[in-house]
Amino acid sequence: MRAKDAVGRYGENVATRFVQDAGWQVLDRNWRGADGELDIVALDGTALVTVEVKTRRGVGFGHPAEAVTARKVARLRRLTAQWVAAHDVRPRSIRIDVIAVLVPRSGAAHVEHLVGIV
Template sequence: MRAKDAVGRYGEQVAARYLTERGYEVLERNWRGTRGELDLVTRRGGTLVVVEVKTRRGTGFGHPAEAVTRAKLDRIRRLTAEWLHTRAAPRYEVRIDVVAVILPRAGAAQVEHLQGVL
């Protein structure tokens, strides 16, 4: 596994733990649809929350959340609709969040949860 991929996977683990500790139930990790992947599909109460996780080792190239472009959000919306269709899921309120994870050289990961990014 490439170092970049390992950082991303670790960031997804950090994000899942962070959300679980705050009452979210993780329904899917790395769900693959026809045109991409959803990092985390979670539920909190009656809300389905699709979470895009962005992880970086620092902010030298900008904040991790800045990597979530309009095109990326459009793809996440389409994948979310596909997930709902394939799961015959009950009617949920749906929200897309971004969890930005920064992994400093020393100390704990820094997590920022941006809710309802659309």
């Protein structure tokens, strides 16, 4: 596994623990649809939430959340609709969140949760 892939996998694991600790029910991880992949699909109460996880070792190339462009958001919306169509889940509401994970050289990862980016 490449170092970049390992950092991304670590960030997804951190984000999954973060939402589970918040009481969310994780329904799916790394779900692949026609337009790509959803990192995390979970229930936050009655809301279905798809979570895009962005992980970086530093901010030299910008904050991790800055990598979620308008084009990426449009793709996440299409993927979320595909996930709902493929599963027997009828949530009261649907939203897309971003979890940004910064992994320092030493110490714990820093997690920032951006709720309802669209």
